[in-house]
Amino acid sequence: MKKRILTGDRPTSDSFHLGNYVGSLQNRVKLQDEYETFILIADLHALTTHFDRTDVLKENIKGLMLGYLSVGLDPDKVTFCLQSGLPETTEIAYYLSTLTPRAVIQRQPALKEKLDQGNQDTVGLYYYPVLMAADILTPRAHLVPVGKDQKAHVEFARDIAIKFNNLYGEVFPIPEPLIGEVPTLPGTDGAGKMGKSTGNAIYLTDSKEVVEKKVMGMYTDPNRTSPTVPGNVEGNPVFTYLDAFSDSSHQSQVTSYKERYKEGTVGDVEVKKFLVEVLNTFLEPIRERRKKYEEDPELVEKILKEGTQKARIEAKKTLTEVKKAMKLNYFD
Ligand code: TRP
Numbered sequence: 101m102k103k104r105i106l107t108g109d110r111p112t113s114d115s116f117h118l119g120n121y122v123g124s125l126q127n128r129v130k131l132q133d134e135y136e137t138f139i140l141i142a143d144l145h146a147l148t149t150h151f152d153r154t155d156v157l158k159e160n161i162k163g164l165m166l167g168y169l170s171v172g173l174d175p176d177k178v179t180f181c182l183q184s185g186l187p188e189t190t191e192i193a194y195y196l197s198t199l200t201p202r203a204v205i206q207r208q209p210a211l212k213e214k215l216d217q218g219n220q221d222t223v224g225l226y227y228y229p230v231l232m233a234a235d236i237l238t239p240r241a242h243l244v245p246v247g248k249d250q251k252a253h254v255e256f257a258r259d260i261a262i263k264f265n266n267l268y269g270e271v272f273p274i275p276e277p278l279i280g281e282v283p284t285l286p287g288t289d290g291a292g293k294m295g296k297s298t299g300n301a302i303y304l305t306d307s308k309e310v311v312e313k314k315v316m317g318m319y320t321d322p323n324r325t326s327p328t329v330p331g332n333v334e335g336n337p338v339f340t341y342l343d344a345f346s347d348s349s350h351q352s353q354v355t356s357y358k359e360r361y362k363e364g365t366v367g368d369v370e371v372k373k374f375l376v377e378v379l380n381t382f383l384e385p386i387r388e389r390r391k392k393y394e395e396d397p398e399l400v401e402k403i404l405k406e407g408t409q410k411a412r413i414e415a416k417k418t419l420t421e422v423k424k425a426m427k428l429n430y431f432d
Contacts, residue, residue, distance in 0.1 A: 105131060106241035106275075108140030108183075112150055114163025117301035118379075119285035119294030121171065122344050123247035127280055129172050131245065137178045138239050138411055139168060141404070144183045144190070145232065148225045149214065165400050167304060170390035175403045181411035182404060183235065188415035192422055193227070193234035199263050200230055209252060233257035237264075237272045238415045244275050248283040268425035271418070282344045286337040290319030302379070304386050311383065312376045320368050327367035333358050338368075338375055345382045 107128060109120075116125060128137065141161050150156065161182065168180065183189065205211070205226050214225055229252075236244055236257045244254045254277035261272040284293045287300025294301045302314050320338050321331040333339045339361070342354050357374060360366035393400055423429050 102134070102136045103242040104239055104273075105135040105137040105243045105245060106140060106236050106239050107138075107245050108142050108235065109164055110142045110146040111157050111160035111164055112146050113296050114160045115303050115305050116164075116167040116171075117294055117296065117303045118341070118345070119287075119301065120247070121304065122282040122285050123280040124245050125168075125171050125173075127245035127278055128178075131243070132174060132177045135243060137173075138241065139173065139178055139180050140183055140235055140411075141165075141181070142183045142232075142235065145228060148222065148228055149219050151220075151222075151224075161404070162397070162400065165404055166390055166393055169393045169400065169403075170304065170386045172385075172389065175407075178407075179410050180404050180407040182408050185408040186238070186412055186415050188412070188419040189234045189238045190231065192238050192415075192419060193231045195422060195426060196233055196237070196260050196264070197227065197230045199260055199267070204256070204259075205229065208256070210249070229253050229256045230260075233260045236275050237261055238418050239411060240273055240414075240418060241275050242273045243278055245278040245280070248279050251277045251279060271421050271425050282340070285344065286340055288314050288318045288337065290337045304383065305390070306383070308380050311379050315372050315376045315379065316369075318372060318375075320372075324368060327370075328364045330364040331361045331368075333361055336361075338371055342371075342375055342378060346378045347381065350378055350381075 105128070107124065128139065131137065141164055143157055143161065146157060146160075147154070165180065168178075169175065173180075208229055210228070211225060215221060219225060232253045233256055236254065237260075244250075244257070246254060254275060257275055261274050265272060265274075286292070287294040287298055288302060289298075289300040291300065292298065302311060306314070315338075318338055321336050323329065324331045339358060342350075342357070346354050353374065357366060357371050361371060424432070
């Protein structure tokens with residue numbers, strides 16, 4: 101039997117950017133044949149920051165679905181599911197919470213970050229890793245492809261699975277995190293990682309023209325006042341993007357641009373124009389697939405609905421086993 105993947109995203113936005121792609125989406129696409137893949141839209145987790153903005157959830161859920169399908173996740177292979185349609189998961193989360201030391205929850209770095217960002221100090225926010233562990237353990241996933249920022253949560257899920265199995269018997273496989281090839285893609289401003297809130301992102305939905313505008317305005321080596329000044333390739337976001345998004349047909353040009361940049365025999369504008377070409381080559385098939393699915397919203401809806409039904413069958417099976425293992429099967 102194939103091993104399983106579970107991963108997912110919160111519907112706090114309706115689109116993905118290049119950083120999401122190299123951090124996690126790329127691994128999902130690559131592994132969809134080898135693993136039985138579940139992709140979860142975590143609307144319950146979105147409540148931790150968006151409980152007062154639930155009117156945006158519906159559009160965001162649709163946007164994430166279009167994003168998944170457009171990068172080439174195949175609905176015949178992947179089970180897409182919605183967290184609020186899987187009530188068994190929240191029940192399992194409660195059981196896991198009884199094994200969770202309070203201190204571990206209070207120490208999680210993501211909690212501090214969310215509180216520093218001004219989010220409300222709610223019990224839901226503290227419960228975040230417990231629910232995420234339940235998301236992973238309910239379909240009995242072996243592998244969890246996520247961005248680097250989520251690694252600690254997957255490690256928590258591992259610890260809690262080990263603890264559960266030791267106490268009650270082997271119910272859960274021990275899940276492993278899988279982090280993308282480029283764990284932190286810099287933003288177009290070179291100031292930090294690409295993010296939705298920082299205005300330094302290139303989106304998978306950006307048009308050719310928008311990509312061109314963003315790339316031509318990108319941060320490069322600030323010491324290069326003219327094309328004859330030898331430049332830095334290391335840590336230069338233009339070259340980081342070239343490495344991340346060029347295909348084999350661009351390889352020799354990438355190598356030659358790096359050499360010429362270091363020698364001071366090429367201008368920034370020329371390299372950026374080349375990057376525009378590379379990114380648009382990468383984005384074009386994504387745009388085409390998206391257009392196809394945008395024209396058929398009922399199909400997209402059906403994929404999520406049927407996926408959730410399928411995931412629920414698995415969730416019910418696991419819940420039955422969990423309750424049996426915990427001797428919570430009094431009425432059976
Ligand atoms: N916390 C994840 C994020 O914000 C989303 C998520 C919820 C998730 N449940 C998950 C990711 C389970 C992987 C596995 O990106």
